[in-house]
Amino acid sequence: MTRARMTPEPATVTEPPLWALHRKLIGMTVRTDLTHAFRPGQPHFPAFPDEKREMPFDMSRGDGFNVHRYTIVGQWGTHVDPPVHFVAGARPLDEIPVDEMILPLVVLDIAGRVAADPDAVPTLDDVAAWEARHGRIPQGSFVALRTGWSRRWPDPAAMANKDEAGLSHYPGWSAEVLRYLFEEAGVTAIGHEQTDTDPGLATSAGDFGLESYVLRRDRWQIELMANLDEVPEAGALIVATWPKPQGGSGFPARVFALHHEG
Template sequence: MTFTTTEPPLWALHRDLIAKTVRTDLTHAFHPGQPHFPAFPDEKREMPFDMSRGDGFNVHLYTIVGQWGTHVDPPVHFVAGARPLDEIPVDEMILPLVVLDITERVAADPDAVPALEDVAAWEARNGRIPEGAFVALRTGWGRRWPDPAAMANKDEQGVSHYPGWSAEVLRYLFEEAGVTAIGHEQTDTDPGLATSAGDFSLESYVLERDRWQIELMAHLDRVPEAGALIVATWPKPQGGSGFPARVFALHQAD
């Protein structure tokens, strides 16, 4: 049998992407007992149907807060009446990926945050940050997962020491570069010194701009600082204020 139908262009593109790119999962698998914001309850997991008990299939019942594991924060998470998850269009879920790397500085000082000099150095190497990009902060903190104590990194006074974003860099990204979203490896947008004092002003700044973010990202050390694409997806609860996300990057092997 001879087939003469021309291959649809998107199928050809998919075959080309699979052949020429690496797909890197940027998501932690969530589970009870994992690191999380201390005010949140732990996950509860039950099996109302269990094949080991003689049922015909397996079904899990999960009881979790929306901000659980690698998750998305939509604007409504901090801003009443702002966009919930179901109003974020799929057009915003496939974006150019920019990675700002401050891993070496964090290794010497866990309270380190990015500076405008880090952005300028990135742009000197790669060109201007693309408008509409997703910018991820690589700190090396994801290597501490899933140890809650290591992630919180509290001192004897109970103050957390972990990296976060800085106001000057976020202002540049959203007001000058026009990025769509950000992400990071830590539990919070704000550094540990701020969150320990109840200060979440940087997260408020992001969500008040009608932008969204991904928290608790994984494996940012496996993707290049420029040239990759990120795909960020999540379920679509009506009016949802947050949910575990599945996030991955497509990039060249080198």
């Protein structure tokens, strides 16, 4: 007598809580990429060399796979600046914990003023207006400065916006707002659409005092962000990730936001 093989019924199990949370989160949010794709010839800090890209293995030449070799500076495209970028002995990239990479996202929007005046910077009135609408800026949050400048990407001349004297005119942060964010609100990190923390008139004079202030406070930042016009000024989460070079002083980052529609 041949005994029939019985296929066991799958066990009835409760969905793991984090899987259920993920399914719910994906179902109720939009994911917006805040990152520019980098490439040779893109806008960058003028003292840096351009990207060099080679293919030691190329399927079009008959190789079995494609491999690129990228030669870039760490501060390339949408990138992260850790404290060690300006402060000897400070935290490098591999010492920034993953706990700091998923944060509440606050967007300060001065794009309207920048459209009329490219040298515009945020003021404490902008912060007060944001807090009047949404409450105090959350401690431990990521604050992004929306200026509309990323619409100029990837045109290097438009990003630098130099006048006849060679001075750049682009927006940046202000000392009063950064002091409030770090010393009173207690934010973890900042980000912006333009090439630098400091406005163009300052960087044209070799003044990077605001970037130095941020990094000397053991905080980090993301530069050259994209698509901030597609996320709400309050209520979103930001995820900022990058490779983990030991002792690294900067690297291209992949940054995105999770938020509700509208």
